[in-house]
Amino acid sequence: MTMTTTSAPNPRHDLLTGWGRYPLSESDIYRPDRIAELQAVVTANSSSLIARGLGRAYGDAALNDQNRVVDLTRLNRMLAFDATTGLLRCEAGVTTAELIDVFLPRGFFPPVTPGTRFVTLGGSVAADVHGKNHHRDSSLAAHVTWFDLMIASGEVLRCSREENSSLFWATVGGMGLTGVILELELRMRRVESAYLEGELIRVGNVDAAIEAFERTEAQYGYSVAWIDCNSGKRALGRSVLNLGNFAAIDRLPRDLAQNPLNTKPKLSPIVPFDFPGFALNSLSVRAFNAAIYAFHRGKPHTIFDWESFFYPLDSIRYWNRIYGKRGFVQYQCVWPLNESRAGLIEVLEAIARSRRGSFLTVLKKFGAQDGLLSFPMPGYTLALDFPVTDGLLEFLDTLDAMVLKRGGRVYLAKDARMSPETFRAMYPNLKNWQAAKSVADPNNRFSSSLSRRLGMTE
Amino acid sequence: MNRVLILGATSPISRALALRFASDGARLYLAARDADEARRVAEDVSARSGVTALSGTFDASDFAAHDEFVRNAARDLGGLDGVVVCFGTLGDEDAAQIDPDMALATISQNFTGAVSLITLAARHLEQQRSGFIIVIGSVAGDRGRKKNYVYGSAKGALALFVQGLRGRLAESGVHVMTVILGTVDTRMTWGREGALLTIAPAKAADLIYAAYRKRAEVVYVPWFWRIIMGAVRLIPESRFKRLSF
Numbered sequence: 001m002t003m004t005t006t007s008a009p010n011p012r013h014d015l016l017t018g019w020g021r022y023p024l025s026e027s028d029i030y031r032p033d034r035i036a037e038l039q040a041v042v043t044a045n046s047s048s049l050i051a052r053g054l055g056r057a058y059g060d061a062a063l064n065d066q067n068r069v070v071d072l073t074r075l076n077r078m079l080a081f082d083a084t085t086g087l088l089r090c091e092a093g094v095t096t097a098e099l100i101d102v103f104l105p106r107g108f109f110p111p112v113t114p115g116t117r118f119v120t121l122g123g124s125v126a127a128d129v130h131g132k133n134h135h136r137d138s139s140l141a142a143h144v145t146w147f148d149l150m151i152a153s154g155e156v157l158r159c160s161r162e163e164n165s166s167l168f169w170a171t172v173g174g175m176g177l178t179g180v181i182l183e184l185e186l187r188m189r190r191v192e193s194a195y196l197e198g199e200l201i202r203v204g205n206v207d208a209a210i211e212a213f214e215r216t217e218a219q220y221g222y223s224v225a226w227i228d229c230n231s232g233k234r235a236l237g238r239s240v241l242n243l244g245n246f247a248a249i250d251r252l253p254r255d256l257a258q259n260p261l262n263t264k265p266k267l268s269p270i271v272p273f274d275f276p277g278f279a280l281n282s283l284s285v286r287a288f289n290a291a292i293y294a295f296h297r298g299k300p301h302t303i304f305d306w307e308s309f310f311y312p313l314d315s316i317r318y319w320n321r322i323y324g325k326r327g328f329v330q331y332q333c334v335w336p337l338n339e340s341r342a343g344l345i346e347v348l349e350a351i352a353r354s355r356r357g358s359f360l361t362v363l364k365k366f367g368a369q370d371g372l373l374s375f376p377m378p379g380y381t382l383a384l385d386f387p388v389t390d391g392l393l394e395f396l397d398t399l400d401a402m403v404l405k406r407g408g409r410v411y412l413a414k415d416a417r418m419s420p421e422t423f424r425a426m427y428p429n430l431k432n433w434q435a436a437k438s439v440a441d442p443n444n445r446f447s448s449s450l451s452r453r454l455g456m457t458e
Numbered sequence: 459m460n461r462v463l464i465l466g467a468t469s470p471i472s473r474a475l476a477l478r479f480a481s482d483g484a485r486l487y488l489a490a491r492d493a494d495e496a497r498r499v500a501e502d503v504s505a506r507s508g509v510t511a512l513s514g515t516f517d518a519s520d521f522a523a524h525d526e527f528v529r530n531a532a533r534d535l536g537g538l539d540g541v542v543v544c545f546g547t548l549g550d551e552d553a554a555q556i557d558p559d560m561a562l563a564t565i566s567q568n569f570t571g572a573v574s575l576i577t578l579a580a581r582h583l584e585q586q587r588s589g590f591i592i593v594i595g596s597v598a599g600d601r602g603r604k605k606n607y608v609y610g611s612a613k614g615a616l617a618l619f620v621q622g623l624r625g626r627l628a629e630s631g632v633h634v635m636t637v638i639l640g641t642v643d644t645r646m647t648w649g650r651e652g653a654l655l656t657i658a659p660a661k662a663a664d665l666i667y668a669a670y671r672k673r674a675e676v677v678y679v680p681w682f683w684r685i686i687m688g689a690v691r692l693i694p695e696s697r698f699k700r701l702s703f
Contacts, residue, residue: 012649031648033470034495074470077502090505091498102506 006036008044016069020058021327022388022416025065025449033074035182041070042180042445043154050448051180053120054095057127058330059416060449061175067447070180072122078102079183086188087145092122092181099188104263104306108188109246111143115362116314122181127413128173128374132222132242132310135367139376141172147184152445156182170436173374175412177446177456178437191246193260196222196304198244206237206344210380213241213365221245222309225363229384232352237344239363244309252303263306313360323387328359331396332375332383332411334366339406340380346402347382354395358384372433375411383414393417412450420455430456460484461535463528465516465575466545468495470644471594473502474663475542480507487512487531490545518545518571519563528578540590541579543572546613548646554608561608568612573619580623583632590633592670593620597640597678600687603703624675636676637666640683655682 011028029052032038042049048067055062063069076093086108088099097117099110114129125147130139137143146160149171157179159168171178198220203209209225216223220243227239249260256262307315335343344363351358362383369376386392400410400422409426410418424430434457438444444457451457462479464472467488476486480503488503490496493515500513512534516527532538546568554560576591583589598606599613617636624634641647641656662679669677678684693701 009645010649031645033645034468034492036492036495037645077498078505079498079501081505 006040008040009037018057018059025063027064027069029069031071039154048447051176053123054118056119058414063449065449088188089185091183094121104194105261109191111189112140117311126176128371130376132224135365136221143187145185148182149179150182151179151440166436167440169372170433173371178440192248194263194306195247196244196309197247197251201241204238209239216243227361227363229351229361230357236348326388328385328387329416330385330414332414333403333408334381335379335406335408337379343406356386372429423454460539461537462540463487463531464542465489467499470659471662472544474660476503478667480509487535489514489516519566521574524574542592544594548609551606564608565612569615584630587630592635594637597683597687633673638678
């Protein structure tokens with residue numbers, strides 16, 4: 001690329017949080033709109049820097065308190081698309097929402113998407129996001145053929161499984177700590193229609209949920225369960241499983257089949273009503289969870305539109321604000337398969353006893369996984385949110401201990417409070433990761449509030 | 459089909475405007491100083507709209523090269539139906555107020571460079587008796603403020619130049635539109651205190667495109683800046699010179 005001498009753009013000094021709005025941080029934020037400007041920011045001085053996309057990490061992964069943050073959202077150009085291979089080359093600021101806007105009408109969908117489409121691809125690779133199809137299609141990195149990484153020197157390295165491969169695997173799930181992803185190549189998934197066919201299955205407890213996941217694993221490419229974490233005893237883990245596959249045109253009712261790639265209409269919602277305006281307390285959370293469970297009276301095979309199936313929360317745009325100023329903490333953990341049943345029961349019982357209701361709790365079965373710091377492992381994952389109230393942090397430490405003793409771990413893209421010791425025990429590949437990072441970033445220029453809190457480079 | 463040359467294609471407003479033209483099927487030539495950036499913008503427009511956009515480079519201050527540049531762009535597009543002038547830099551205004559070389563650089567990048575290119579484009583369109591010229595200016599050009607008068611004077615001069623051009627081209631049917639932009643969320647306003655009423659580049663592009671479709675002459679984007687600047691212009695000079703905004 002042309003190397004022009006460009007000076008770094010002016011920063012904006014501002015407060016920043018993650019999606020959970022906890023913790024708060026203060027940084028100089030740069031927002032380059034050309035690559036030469038980004039390079040000027042990276043090489044301007046040796047102070048700490050972290051890249052940020054749309055800031056959908058819940059905790060402090062995209063925060064750099066008292067240091068520099070570079071906002072990559074303006075470097076979002078799509079560069080080339082090959083409709084025969086589905087390979088898309090684009091800049092890291094492109095969002096999953098844009099991928100859908102541009103390519104779903106042409107019969108392509110992102111190969112892996114998290115629960116929101118308002119995330120950048122760069123951030124998604126850095127967190128190595130997973131979706132409802134993890135058990136079959138693995139995480140996002142499995143569909144990335146290469147990416148260009150700008151390291152601390154300002155140099156840009158092509159990283160792939162063949163070239164600079166240890167840097168590739170250190171960057172995937174590496175939380176932005178190896179450098180800034182500029183550009184990547186992603187294999188999009190071909191779909192016949194913008195609709196999915198599937199089912200909603202209600203189950204009464206944890207064992208029934210696990211049995212339902214196992215039974216339907218081969219049949220459905222996408223599966224997730226909303227689990228009511230407020231019901232205890234015999235109803236512990238009662239859930240609604242949402243299962244689906246992209247629908248072939250001949251599976252659609254006639255009115256939809258006439259325009260199968262119409263991305264606009266929303267069919268019946270999976271969340272039964274628009275978010276209610278009442279304040280969140282344990283009663284209302286219980287009521288909400290009970291309502292979801294009651295709403296889905298085991299409908300037979302159904303056609304879903306893509307938006308309702310993949311992004312029910314996106315339509316409640318700023319749902320993260322319902323907890324008010326205090327914010328909330330998202331807790332997502334995974335257990336190895338043979339510990340999952342016991343682990344789930346243990347944690348769900350602890351939560352029910354604590355009466356700390358989670359607004360929305362998600363259960364999913366994972367498949368296999370690569371990446372040095374990637375989160376998933378074959379087993380079951382549980383994701384919950386808790387308002388930040390007295391005693392919460394101690395409570396979550398007790399959950400950490402339960403998860404850790406069974407060989408599980410916690411997801412960094414959601415973490416805001418885990419201790420360095422717990423982190424080190426949960427991520428056995430840390431030393432290998434540190435070695436790869438120190439080659440690309442010997443002076444530890446890329447660091448974040450998350451990396452300092454967890455002691456990731458110590 | 460519209461064949462449109464966009465000068466200053468790497469600005470976020472130009473990018474957004476290019477997408478609007480492309481979604482209506484326009485064939486685009488996107489030009490900027492940085493060849494790599496112009497190419498990226500063109501590839502982006504092509505990928506998103508499905509209509510191939512071309513790219514190239516130009517330097518506002520390299521007057522000698524302008525004639526050939528406009529010819530080549532028109533040739534590559536297979537003709538020219540419209541030109542959008544959307545380039546300019548605020549630069550280091552404080553330095554420009556002290557150093558005449560820097561002041562002259564600001565003027566050539568924001569005014570004289572545009573004059574040269576617009577004159578060439580106008581000749582072409584006048585001959586074929588059709589087409590349009592859209593020139594993006596700024597509220598900074600509506601009155602000289604002590605904070606940014608070097609940049610502001612260039613934009614003000616440009617608006618005056620385009621106003622006269624409008625008159626000359628009226629009888630050949632060429633549509634000449636002046637856009638007076640308020641504050642838009644770009645590099646220019648990022649990190650600057652008191653950047654009130656800022657709109658997103660995509661929103662600015664929507665308003666510009668809508669005004670172009672309606673064949674507006676002079677449009678303030680957004681509309682309320684017309685009122686604000688009208689009031690600003692009424693302030694007596696003896697008072698205004700002391701204001702610190």
